[in-house]
Each structure stands twice: as C-alpha cells, then as structure tokens.
Amino acid sequence: MTIETLEDLFLHTLKDVLYAERQILKSLPKMERKASDPKLKVALSAHRDETEDHVSRLEEVFEILGKPARGAKCDAMVGLVEEAEALMAEIDDKDTMDAALISLAQAVEHYEIARYGTLVAWAKQLGHANAATLLKKTLDQEYGADRALSKLAETRLNAEAAA
Helix, strand or coil: CCCCCHHHHHHHHHHHHHHHHHHHHHHHHHHHHHCCCHHHHHHHHHHHHHHHHHHHHHHHHHHHHCCCCCCCCCHHHHHHHHHHHHHHHHCCCHHHHHHHHHHHHHHHHHHHHHHHHHHHHHHHHCCCHHHHHHHHHHHHHHHHHHHHHHHHHHHHHHHHHHC
16 A cells, blocks of 8 residues: 555554554463463453453444554564563563563553554544544553553562562
C-alpha cells in the first residue's frame, strides 16, 4: 500500500496497531505464568482483558471506516516481543523476573500510548469523530495500565528485586 495522504497513514497505523494488539494478546499469558507476585499476575490478567477490548474497539473503528479489520506487521511490536522472550529466558530469580516483566510491559504500554495518541489526533483531524472517541477510550486505558504498573514497581517489586 502506497501512503500518499494522512487518511492512508491513518489506516496504515490502525493496521499496525491491530497487529500489535493481537501480538500482545499472544504474549500476555506467558508473562502471567512467569510472574510470581500475585498483584502483578492480576495486573497482567486485567491488561489481557483490556487488550481484548482494544482489539474489539479497533475492529469497530475499521467498521466505521468501511474497511476490513486486517492487521499489518508491526516491526516495533515484533521487536518488543522478541526482546521480552530473550530477557525472560535469561532470568531465574523470581523477584528480578517480576521487575523485568513490569519493565517489558511498560515498554509495550509506552509504544501503545504513542500510537493511540497519534491516532486520536489524526482521527479528529480527518473528521472521524466516532473513531476518535473509541481510540481515546483505549488511550486512556493504556495510560491507566502504565500508571498501575509504575505504582506496583515503585511501591514494592523493584525493592524486592534489589534486595
């Protein structure tokens, strides 16, 4: 697909994010299994549920636009998943693993925050008000997930890993 307009770029980025969200859904169960802290397990499980909602919302955005909900390979997410797999394979200590899982999850959150923030702005610019509303809801959830992970890391898990 040749990208010539902001509308083309918007659609391409939607496909990118859909692919990314689907990759996240595949990765979260393994992260949950690797986590030892009960609160971290709950946070990862909750994010898995939210990610399912994100995929549904993206599918709704594609429907609003009259386009098929097909993802396009997201090299950034492929890299983040590969990095997570490699790092998790190197860690044996459970507290260090929990700290690493938070770090890995936040890398994904920050990528998603950047993408969804851009998509909201473009949707508004292009006159896709309904799409912008749906994308903003997901953006707000991504910010919330990032804050929850930071709180968990700062209040306990990083200290346990450092001990």
